[in-house]
Amino acid sequence: MRTSRLEAFSDGVLAIIITIMVLELKPPAGHSLSDLVHTTGVGLLTYLLSFVYVGIYWNNHHHMFHLVQRVTGGILWANLALLFCLSLFPFTTAWMDESDFAHTPVVIYGVNLLAAAIAYFVVQNVIIRHQGAHSPLRKAVGRDLKGKISPIFYLAGIFSAVLIDPHGKIGVAIALACFVAVAIMWIIPDRRIDRVVHQIEEH
Amino acid sequence: MRTSRLEAFSDGVLAIIITIMVLELKPPAGHSLSDLVHTTGVGLLTYLLSFVYVGIYWNNHHHMFHLVQRVTGGILWANLALLFCLSLFPFTTAWMDESDFAHTPVVIYGVNLLAAAIAYFVVQNVIIRHQGAHSPLRKAVGRDLKGKISPIFYLAGIFSAVLIDPHGKIGVAIALACFVAVAIMWIIPDRRIDRVVHQIEEH
Amino acid sequence: MRTSRLEAFSDGVLAIIITIMVLELKPPAGHSLSDLVHTTGVGLLTYLLSFVYVGIYWNNHHHMFHLVQRVTGGILWANLALLFCLSLFPFTTAWMDESDFAHTPVVIYGVNLLAAAIAYFVVQNVIIRHQGAHSPLRKAVGRDLKGKISPIFYLAGIFSAVLIDPHGKIGVAIALACFVAVAIMWIIPDRRIDRVVHQIEEH
Amino acid sequence: MRTSRLEAFSDGVLAIIITIMVLELKPPAGHSLSDLVHTTGVGLLTYLLSFVYVGIYWNNHHHMFHLVQRVTGGILWANLALLFCLSLFPFTTAWMDESDFAHTPVVIYGVNLLAAAIAYFVVQNVIIRHQGAHSPLRKAVGRDLKGKISPIFYLAGIFSAVLIDPHGKIGVAIALACFVAVAIMWIIPDRRIDRVVHQIEEH
Numbered sequence: 042m043r044t045s046r047l048e049a050f051s052d053g054v055l056a057i058i059i060t061i062m063v064l065e066l067k068p069p070a071g072h073s074l075s076d077l078v079h080t081t082g083v084g085l086l087t088y089l090l091s092f093v094y095v096g097i098y099w100n101n102h103h104h105m106f107h108l109v110q111r112v113t114g115g116i117l118w119a120n121l122a123l124l125f126c127l128s129l130f131p132f133t134t135a136w137m138d139e140s141d142f143a144h145t146p147v148v149i150y151g152v153n154l155l156a157a158a159i160a161y162f163v164v165q166n167v168i169i170r171h172q173g174a175h176s177p178l179r180k181a182v183g184r185d186l187k188g189k190i191s192p193i194f195y196l197a198g199i200f201s202a203v204l205i206d207p208h209g210k211i212g213v214a215i216a217l218a219c220f221v222a223v224a225i226m227w228i229i230p231d232r233r234i235d236r237v238v239h240q241i242e243e244h
Numbered sequence: 245m246r247t248s249r250l251e252a253f254s255d256g257v258l259a260i261i262i263t264i265m266v267l268e269l270k271p272p273a274g275h276s277l278s279d280l281v282h283t284t285g286v287g288l289l290t291y292l293l294s295f296v297y298v299g300i301y302w303n304n305h306h307h308m309f310h311l312v313q314r315v316t317g318g319i320l321w322a323n324l325a326l327l328f329c330l331s332l333f334p335f336t337t338a339w340m341d342e343s344d345f346a347h348t349p350v351v352i353y354g355v356n357l358l359a360a361a362i363a364y365f366v367v368q369n370v371i372i373r374h375q376g377a378h379s380p381l382r383k384a385v386g387r388d389l390k391g392k393i394s395p396i397f398y399l400a401g402i403f404s405a406v407l408i409d410p411h412g413k414i415g416v417a418i419a420l421a422c423f424v425a426v427a428i429m430w431i432i433p434d435r436r437i438d439r440v441v442h443q444i445e446e447h
Numbered sequence: 448m449r450t451s452r453l454e455a456f457s458d459g460v461l462a463i464i465i466t467i468m469v470l471e472l473k474p475p476a477g478h479s480l481s482d483l484v485h486t487t488g489v490g491l492l493t494y495l496l497s498f499v500y501v502g503i504y505w506n507n508h509h510h511m512f513h514l515v516q517r518v519t520g521g522i523l524w525a526n527l528a529l530l531f532c533l534s535l536f537p538f539t540t541a542w543m544d545e546s547d548f549a550h551t552p553v554v555i556y557g558v559n560l561l562a563a564a565i566a567y568f569v570v571q572n573v574i575i576r577h578q579g580a581h582s583p584l585r586k587a588v589g590r591d592l593k594g595k596i597s598p599i600f601y602l603a604g605i606f607s608a609v610l611i612d613p614h615g616k617i618g619v620a621i622a623l624a625c626f627v628a629v630a631i632m633w634i635i636p637d638r639r640i641d642r643v644v645h646q647i648e649e650h
Numbered sequence: 651m652r653t654s655r656l657e658a659f660s661d662g663v664l665a666i667i668i669t670i671m672v673l674e675l676k677p678p679a680g681h682s683l684s685d686l687v688h689t690t691g692v693g694l695l696t697y698l699l700s701f702v703y704v705g706i707y708w709n710n711h712h713h714m715f716h717l718v719q720r721v722t723g724g725i726l727w728a729n730l731a732l733l734f735c736l737s738l739f740p741f742t743t744a745w746m747d748e749s750d751f752a753h754t755p756v757v758i759y760g761v762n763l764l765a766a767a768i769a770y771f772v773v774q775n776v777i778i779r780h781q782g783a784h785s786p787l788r789k790a791v792g793r794d795l796k797g798k799i800s801p802i803f804y805l806a807g808i809f810s811a812v813l814i815d816p817h818g819k820i821g822v823a824i825a826l827a828c829f830v831a832v833a834i835m836w837i838i839p840d841r842r843i844d845r846v847v848h849q850i851e852e853h
Binding site for chain 3: 249259317327332335342343
């Protein structure tokens, strides 16, 4: 099977996911700036966060499949599992936003991020196993520090939302900070992080 | 006519169908885990089932058109009929989910699965007839055991939902088990099933 | 400018239009077959009609741009005008369906069909004019009998909905018959019609 | 990274944005022509305006990336920022339309246009900087008169909506006239404008 059609299908799904979230943004009932800020202000930031996450996945997905020549049934289904996790973003984003960042919806958003990270990890490993001993993807991934730090941050966010300050907003704020931090880590121009990652890996 | 544009269009439609279903998942009104489980828990599983079905069709569609060089008017319209059947999935899935798996919606979901299977079969046969005596698709399809078992399971599901236990949930449960079984049959790594199919076909 | 990206963009828009209409189909509130028939039965047929129309346009669009080497600014904007007309189908289809085929919505649906036909005609002519004296598209189009009959049928449908039986359903029924007839004319295997068209053109 | 996949993804997102706006057009409750005109008449024009803007961006985007060989991380993220701004069009268009062109929503629509223009400018400059001294894009862009006039018009529109006639409709009308004027400037066959631009640039 050619990689190109799997890429085209994934591109389509990711393009739809990233755009569909804006449908959740309902125009405010009032016509003033404060109406906008109160009803959509936070929603916009939430949408931006999920937009960035889907952008990161699209970017990484692209790089990963650049090194894939043949798509097996296993790779195909692992990829569909990843797309399924990502397709839940509009739903979990909307719930988190509508609930005004209540504890459970924030936890579920974190679980969604975690599930997507695990699905991505599975796709990566299915490809590497299929490519065998001299897998070019294994080389490219290296020690995959970013990929390993991300789930730790997601877990930290989930647990702080569950455990810290269950009647207030501090735990939730820490959780969101974790989710934002991971996104920033992936956006920041690769060079700086790459240098750090290289230094760590060279030890 | 080139196959590539038909594939690109089909990919686009399938990508939209598979993603649009998540729009049916409404965020729960409450903010607790039990709200999520009660209002969306089952919906998520239903969405997953339809997601898997569209994934299977995309996968098979891809393999089928890999062996097609020229697209005739007949193939094109048979393919559009297939896409039409698949585009009804979000609707029948939503009805089945919203009705909490009432008898008729489950039957209609089964009818939708059956219609898609028939449409797929028609596309296959239109291609084979067009390719003539030495059709590579006919060779690849073989006796098409999976393709022949699936509609039997759909029919079994439909009839059990109609006939068995019309005031309770047993018939509906059997129907759903049939629909899930077919999906699993298509996902399971081809090798195992292929071996069985090969053995049966060699007799 | 390459034709391929214009085709890819048009494919994307058409794939979305054709799929988005199913979002208009709301699952019935009740759970019985008669609920389905009464609330969605007609809607399904209306959806099917618009689905077929978008399919026809996609098919013809594909054939037309097969003969186009260079895309000028004029072709690009004429094509966008066509896509705009087609993107109104989900809206006019929904209104016609929700109004239970009231006079005005049926007329507006006909106007939408007519507008799309005119836009398509404009795209065709912009391409032919740009290709100059030996335009391959002009040759392929021939006398374009189908393309000239269609708007006449649309107009006949529009006027019969306006003029015939304004308090009953006869005019509307004639209009719908016209709209369905055009769709069938375009679907029917080209050979039969082509033969007739050829005979007429050879006189 | 290949340009083609970035183009394909951008095409997908733009195709969805341009089509999704029609979902905001709700079929009128009544069934008469005046119902249509009163509830959707203006909405249709608003939709047309945003449709044209997305069309313009797609067109320009296409020309710009025609001159790009390699996509860096910076170009990729600048492009995603542009897509994010454009993906807000359905939202700001819907608010402007639903509010019946109240002051703030018109201002926000202008801000959205301005943000998209700035994002486009950033993409352009990131590409030019990356291409270095002999950047083919820099040559093609020239003095970019259109690109520089547009934000001035947006700003003029925004300020007139804010400052002129804050309790009436004159300021808003001027703002809309500015937004429409920019769209027309970009659609009009390039030759005429190009000639003017050329004359100005040759002085």
